[in-house]
Amino acid sequence: MIxxxxxxxxxxxxxxxxxxxxxxxxxxxxxxxxxxxxxxxxLMTLGAYIAFAVVVAFGWPPVAAMPxxxxxxxxxxxxxxxxxxxxxxxxxxxxxxxxSFGVALxxxxxxxxxxxxxxxxxxxxxxxxxxxxxxxxIQEKHIVIVVVTVVLVTALHLLLTRTKIGKAMRAxxxxxxxxxxxxxxxxxxxxxxWVVGAVLAAAAGILTGIDTxxxxxxxxxxxxxxxxxxxxxxxGRPYGxxxxxxVxxxxxxxxxxxLLSDEPFISPGYKIGIAFAILVVMLIWRPxxxxxxxxx
Amino acid sequence: MLSAERLVGGYGGADILKGxxxxxxxxEIVVIVGxxxxxxxxxxxxxxxLVTLREGTVTFDGAEISGLPTEQxxxxxxxxxxxxxxxxxSLSVHENLExxxxxxxxxxxxxxxxxxALFPVLAEKRKQPAGELSGGQRQMLAVxxxxxxxxxxxxxxxxxxxxxxxxxxxxxxxxxxxxxQGVGILMVEQNARQALGLAHRGYVLATGENRYTxxxxxxxxxxxxxxSFLGGGH
Numbered sequence: 001m002i003x004x005x006x007x008x009x010x011x012x013x014x015x016x017x018x019x020x021x022x023x024x025x026x027x028x029x030x031x032x033x034x035x036x037x038x039x040x041x042x043l044m045t046l047g048a049y050i051a052f053a054v055v056v057a058f059g060w061p062p063v064a065a066m067p068x069x070x071x072x073x074x075x076x077x078x079x080x081x082x083x084x085x086x087x088x089x090x091x092x093x094x095x096x097x098x099x100s101f102g103v104a105l106x107x108x109x110x111x112x113x114x115x116x117x118x119x120x121x122x123x124x125x126x127x128x129x130x131x132x133x134x135x136x137x138i139q140e141k142h143i144v145i146v147v148v149t150v151v152l153v154t155a156l157h158l159l160l161t162r163t164k165i166g167k168a169m170r171a172x173x174x175x176x177x178x179x180x181x182x183x184x185x186x187x188x189x190x191x192x193x194w195v196v197g198a199v200l201a202a203a204a205g206i207l208t209g210i211d212t213x214x215x216x217x218x219x220x221x222x223x224x225x226x227x228x229x230x231x232x233x234x235x236g237r238p239y240g241x242x243x244x245x246x247v248x249x250x251x252x253x254x255x256x257x258x259l260l261s262d263e264p265f266i267s268p269g270y271k272i273g274i275a276f277a278i279l280v281v282m283l284i285w286r287p288x289x290x291x292x293x294x295x296x
Numbered sequence: 297m298l299s300a301e302r303l304v305g306g307y308g309g310a311d312i313l314k315g316x317x318x319x320x321x322x323x324e325i326v327v328i329v330g331x332x333x334x335x336x337x338x339x340x341x342x343x344x345x346l347v348t349l350r351e352g353t354v355t356f357d358g359a360e361i362s363g364l365p366t367e368q369x370x371x372x373x374x375x376x377x378x379x380x381x382x383x384x385x386s387l388s389v390h391e392n393l394e395x396x397x398x399x400x401x402x403x404x405x406x407x408x409x410x411x412x413a414l415f416p417v418l419a420e421k422r423k424q425p426a427g428e429l430s431g432g433q434r435q436m437l438a439v440x441x442x443x444x445x446x447x448x449x450x451x452x453x454x455x456x457x458x459x460x461x462x463x464x465x466x467x468x469x470x471x472x473x474x475x476x477q478g479v480g481i482l483m484v485e486q487n488a489r490q491a492l493g494l495a496h497r498g499y500v501l502a503t504g505e506n507r508y509t510x511x512x513x514x515x516x517x518x519x520x521x522x523x524s525f526l527g528g529g530h
Contacts, residue, residue, distance in 0.1 A: 164394070167387065171395045174384040181344065181378060182441065183370030183399040 006137040008253045014142050014211060016249020017149035021204035022222060023229035023241035024156065025197030031173035031236025031294055032193045035096040039080070039104040040201055040226065041219035042111075047073040047202020048209040048218065049111050055122050062122040062210050063144055066203065073202035076107075077194045104220065112216045119213040145207045152203055153242055156196065160238065165192050173236045225252070225275035231282050234293025243290060248275060297322045297480055298374075298449050303342050303352035311350065312338045314504035318482070320449060325471070325481045327512065329488040329525060330501035336484040337379065339501070340451050343482070344376045345369055357448065371399050375442035379453040382438035385427030389418050392426050392437055396444030403444065411440040414473060432463030439470065449480040456487050468494055488526050492516050500525050 054065035233240025412419035485491035495512035
């Protein structure tokens, strides 16, 4: 049982936390701006590398570098929206999707030019399990990842339920036309959607870097499971995205559990295939997702 | 107070409005009736800035507003209740009202109190998601949401569509009560007889043009109007 928790549940929750942070942004951008944001993974990578620059320049630990990286990524996302997406506000959604695809390529290419293509760790050295959690194998980074996720999700919850702009974000995601005739300043709501999306994406990128390594493709590789998590939870449902992320993370890890023999049930090499399978099954069987979101 | 002069336009394709004019004096209830496709809802949307106008002007409170974005029209005291999908279903009743007042910096408690007094059932359900309300309650919430800016003129697009006769009577009574507080009301109604009974003046539109304009009572008494547009004279 303890081995089961150590090998499957803890890594599943850690991975799920990262998926959840990315999926919230994808889900909210889809429901408020009405397009699938293909550059979201690369926004995560950007956040991770900005933090890396801060770590290298000041010698701070990655968590301390986080606030600066979040601010930088928010600035980048607002600039991207202004110059790459806003000109297409009245176009068909596919036009903006393609624009976001172009943005994804540009961000990734810029990262490779600036920081190179070699995988880099934030800090060298090994990360032993903490003794106080024996017999569970929990490393410091696991605590960091889960705590940062809980803090950000709590802040998001307060924003969405206690502030005027947060309620307006929910209203616009409910019905953008009605929001407009109500007099809600829709461009302001869109700007705040980017703030929230970029903060969570940058945090997810940094946490991925803390968990493993920084790579120019790290965010792009996470895009598919993040879309799967957003759809699993229900598009436009931030709490659904959290649920979808955690469920997907745990399922992916559990898929290699040796259920029938000593061999993994499904080879770990197919982990990404699990996300794809869940995406396909959900779209056929329950396209509105677990929490009744929008249909893609 | 509000006047639309010779409006020509539509949604990008063929013109739906072909020179319609509508006027609303302070404190009036004005009802627009006419057959399907006459452009009743479109006039209302044009007044609120949701239609592309090729010709014509809309003036409100002494100033031309034809080119203003909807948000600015709301700030000037014009509020609009669409026919359907007119509440935010996943927001609570109270949050819907808060969103109605989005353009205001702060919303005085008295504004909420007045709306809850007008619609006591909303006060009971203030924490419930709007999606759980009945059709009549939704319509009340939609009207309440629009009242949050304390508008000078309220535009109502078929406020009783799809409601039970009892809920209809309730909505008409509320509209009268709101008007009694000095709010001008421009309303499109399928339920023409009852609406004209309430109206100070009425417009009968057909194929995007004005057909008859008179007081509500005179339109109801007009045999031609009754036979052609009010579903048989009796």
